[in-house]
Amino acid sequence: MNKSRFYTLALLAVFGLLSLGTTQMAKAQQHEIGLGLGAGAYTGDILRMIDPNQLGIQGTLFGRRNFDNAWSLRAGFTVSRLNGADSISPIDQVAMVRNAFFKGTMAEVSATMEFHFLDYMSHKSTSRFSPFGFFGLGYGMFIGEGQTYEADPQPGNYTLGTVIVPFGAGIKYKLKDRILLSLEGGAKATFTDNLDKIGNETLYLPRYRTDPGTGNQVLDPTSINFGNQSDRDWYYFLGFTISYSFHQIKCY
Numbered sequence: 215m216n217k218s219r220f221y222t223l224a225l226l227a228v229f230g231l232l233s234l235g236t237t238q239m240a241k242a243q244q245h246e247i248g249l250g251l252g253a254g255a256y257t258g259d260i261l262r263m264i265d266p267n268q269l270g271i272q273g274t275l276f277g278r279r280n281f282d283n284a285w286s287l288r289a290g291f292t293v294s295r296l297n298g299a300d301s302i303s304p305i306d307q308v309a310m311v312r313n314a315f316f317k318g319t320m321a322e323v324s325a326t327m328e329f330h331f332l333d334y335m336s337h338k339s340t341s342r343f344s345p346f347g348f349f350g351l352g353y354g355m356f357i358g359e360g361q362t363y364e365a366d367p368q369p370g371n372y373t374l375g376t377v378i379v380p381f382g383a384g385i386k387y388k389l390k391d392r393i394l395l396s397l398e399g400g401a402k403a404t405f406t407d408n409l410d411k412i413g414n415e416t417l418y419l420p421r422y423r424t425d426p427g428t429g430n431q432v433l434d435p436t437s438i439n440f441g442n443q444s445d446r447d448w449y450y451f452l453g454f455t456i457s458y459s460f461h462q463i464k465c466y
Contacts, residue, residue, distance in 0.1 A: 245460045246278040246394065252453015254294035259412040259442060260314055261298045262305055264450060270295030272451050283335060286328040288348070294320045296449055298410055307433055311364070316410045318358020320449065324380055326350025334388055342388045348400070349381040360411045376406040392459045399452035409447035
């Protein structure tokens with residue numbers, strides 16, 4: 215995977231969304247187009263928990279089809295900046311010695327189903343907002359740079375692609391009859407352990423050793439740990455979106 219495929223993915227996603235928006239305006243049905251901005255974060259072998267000091271910006275462009283008062287289908291293109299570094303928030307003494315880091319851009323296309331708990335879209339509704347949950351499927355391409363450990367013989371640029379499973383929740387508010395705001399957050403599970411450039415390498419020195427005096431497991435500060443081989447990397451998002459609704463009220 216290279217940068218040409220990265221840009222092709224982005225262009226196809228934007229073209230598809232623009233085509234969807236044109237069709238929606240022509241049909242004047244219950245459709246929306248919108249954009250969003252927020253923050254992205256990563257967890258994996260460098261960061262085991264979300265670190266507020268290591269966030270990146272995230273932007274999205276999307277189209278939405280509202281089937282009824284409860285269910286909607288959203289398709290979109292999202293770009294996220296992700297990063298992590300042992301030098302900023304080391305998880306232990308070994309991480310300080312390892313000194314791994316990565317940073318890069320994730321571009322993804324995804325489709326999610328949304329369920330709204332309140333009928334906030336109806337002109338007869340007394341509520342102008344609704345909490346909602348969502349779950350979906352997508353594909354992401356990551357272009358990054360980094361190093362696996364201090365003496366990494368192959369530091370620098372790398373690319374990878376992965377299926378992603380986004381899910382989360384939020385709240386929507388009808389600002390105007392056709393203008394909708396939302397605050398949403400969630401997680402995106404990936405199917406790779408190499409997002410942070412730390413995966414299933416054959417060279418793997420364990421973080422712990424047995425103390426010959428006590429028999430207990432203790433940290434070995436001279437080892438270099440390549441992470442947990444049994445899990446996958448995740449990334450997360452929190453942000454606002456604004457969308458415009460193309461709809462009509464049928465008169466009988």
